[in-house]
Amino acid sequence: MTDFAARAEAATAAMRDVFAETPLTRNDWLSDRFGADVWLKREDLTPVRSYKLRGAFNAMRKMDGGRVACASAGNHAQGVAWMCRHLGVDGVIFMPVTTPGQKIDKTRLFGGDRVEIRLVGDFFDATLAAAKAFCAEAGAQFLSPFDDADVIEGQASVAVEMRTQMSTAPDLIVVPVGGGGLSAGMLAYFRARGTVPEMRYVEPAGGASLTAALAAGQPVTLDRLDSFVDGAAVARVGDRPFDILRHVPPQHVLRLPEDRLCVTIQEMLNTEGIVLEPAGALSVDALRDLGPEIEGRRVVCVTTGGNFDFERLPDVKERALRFAGLKKYYVLRMPQRPGALRDFLEILGPEDDIARFEYLKKSARNFGSVLIGIETRPPGSFAALEGRMDALGIAWRDLTGDPLLGELVI
Structure with a gap:
C-alpha cells in the first residue's frame, strides 16, 4: 500500500467524525432490466447531497486557518459552505449572478454566518477570475473543486468506502467525469492498493473534456459547452486529475446525450423514487450503452449528486419526450x-x-x-x-x- 492509499484511508476515517458513509445498495429494478447485478453508491445521500463534501473536508482540515474562497454555482459551493460552518472557518463563495435562487439559498443555509456569498459575473469564467483576484488581494486560500491534490485525495474516500462495503469486488465501476477529481481519486486509490477493477468513465456529450484531453495528450479547453449537466459540464479537465487519468483507454470513456439523460432522471424518480441531478444520473444512464458487456456481472454506478431543482422538471420532461420520439x-x-x-x-x-x-x-x-x-x-x-x-x-x-x-x- 502506497502513501496515497494510506492518506485516503486516513481521510475517510476522519470523515466519520463529521458525516456517515454513504450507502452502497443493490438496485433490483436496474439489475433485472439489464441482466446484471447493479449496485448504486449513493453519493446523493451525503449531508449536502453530493460527493463534493469529501474533497472540501479533506482540503480544509489541512489548512492552517484563515479564510477560504471558492467559485461555484452548485455542489462545490455547498460542500465548502457546510465545512466552513462545521470547522469554524470563514469562507467567501463566489457564484455567477445567474445562479438559481434555490442554490444560493441552500449554500447560505449550509454555511450560516460563516459564509459570505458574492454574486459576480454572468458566466463562470468571470466568477472564477473574481474569486482568484480576491484570494490574491485578501490572502485567502482558494479551493479548487477538482484541480487540487487534497481534494482528489478526499474524493478517493468513495473508493475506500466501496472497498469495505462489498465482500466481493465489483466487476465494473461506472463513474461520472467533470473536472476529474472523483474519477482520478478513485483510480489513484485502486492503483495504490494494487487491485484496479475495470472502470468506465462517463461524460455528457456536450462537455466531453476528458475525451478531448485524451485525444490531445493534455488538457484542452472545449470551444463549446452544453451546461445542462451542470455538475459535470466542465470545459477543461483539471491538470492534476489528468495526470492520473492520462492512460485511461479512450474507448473506456462514454459520452452520453443530454436528452437521453432526461429519460433516466424521470425513470429513476418515477420508478425508484430516487432524485438525481443530471450529473448524478450519468452512471445509471451509461448502462444503456454498456448493454451485453455487463450481463451477469456485478456493476457499481456512482450516483454523484441529487441536488435537483424541481423547477427544471418541465424542461427535463420536454427533453425526455423529444429524445424518446414521443x-x-x-x-x-x-x-x-x-x-x-x-x-x-x-x-x-x-x-x-x-x-x-x-x-x-x-x-x-x-x-x-x-x-x-x-x-x-x-x-x-x-x-x-x-x-x-x-x-x-x-x-x-x-x-x-x-x-x-x-x-x-x-
Whole structure:
C-alpha cells in the first residue's frame, strides 16, 4: 500500500467524525432490466447531497486557518459552505449572478454566518477570475473543486468506502467525469492498493473534456459547452486529475446525450423514487450503452449528486419526450380558408395530442404559418402523420432537431 492509499484511508476515517458513509445498495429494478447485478453508491445521500463534501473536508482540515474562497454555482459551493460552518472557518463563495435562487439559498443555509456569498459575473469564467483576484488581494486560500491534490485525495474516500462495503469486488465501476477529481481519486486509490477493477468513465456529450484531453495528450479547453449537466459540464479537465487519468483507454470513456439523460432522471424518480441531478444520473444512464458487456456481472454506478431543482422538471420532461420520439414540433404552412384547420385536425391519430398551437404570421395572402407541438404514442405515429400531411398538401417542417430554431421558437 502506497502513501496515497494510506492518506485516503486516513481521510475517510476522519470523515466519520463529521458525516456517515454513504450507502452502497443493490438496485433490483436496474439489475433485472439489464441482466446484471447493479449496485448504486449513493453519493446523493451525503449531508449536502453530493460527493463534493469529501474533497472540501479533506482540503480544509489541512489548512492552517484563515479564510477560504471558492467559485461555484452548485455542489462545490455547498460542500465548502457546510465545512466552513462545521470547522469554524470563514469562507467567501463566489457564484455567477445567474445562479438559481434555490442554490444560493441552500449554500447560505449550509454555511450560516460563516459564509459570505458574492454574486459576480454572468458566466463562470468571470466568477472564477473574481474569486482568484480576491484570494490574491485578501490572502485567502482558494479551493479548487477538482484541480487540487487534497481534494482528489478526499474524493478517493468513495473508493475506500466501496472497498469495505462489498465482500466481493465489483466487476465494473461506472463513474461520472467533470473536472476529474472523483474519477482520478478513485483510480489513484485502486492503483495504490494494487487491485484496479475495470472502470468506465462517463461524460455528457456536450462537455466531453476528458475525451478531448485524451485525444490531445493534455488538457484542452472545449470551444463549446452544453451546461445542462451542470455538475459535470466542465470545459477543461483539471491538470492534476489528468495526470492520473492520462492512460485511461479512450474507448473506456462514454459520452452520453443530454436528452437521453432526461429519460433516466424521470425513470429513476418515477420508478425508484430516487432524485438525481443530471450529473448524478450519468452512471445509471451509461448502462444503456454498456448493454451485453455487463450481463451477469456485478456493476457499481456512482450516483454523484441529487441536488435537483424541481423547477427544471418541465424542461427535463420536454427533453425526455423529444429524445424518446414521443413529441415533435412542426411549422405548418396552412391555407387561409374556412375549414383548413378542421381538415388538419381530422388527420390526427387517436394517440396524437396537441401540446402547443400558435399562429406565427401570414407568409402570403392566402397562407399562414402555424407552430404546433404534438405528443403521441408510439413513436412511429409521426411517420404516419407526416405521410397524411403530405397527402393533404400541407407543407410542413420538423423543428424538433434544429437547435437554433428550437431555442428561438420552441
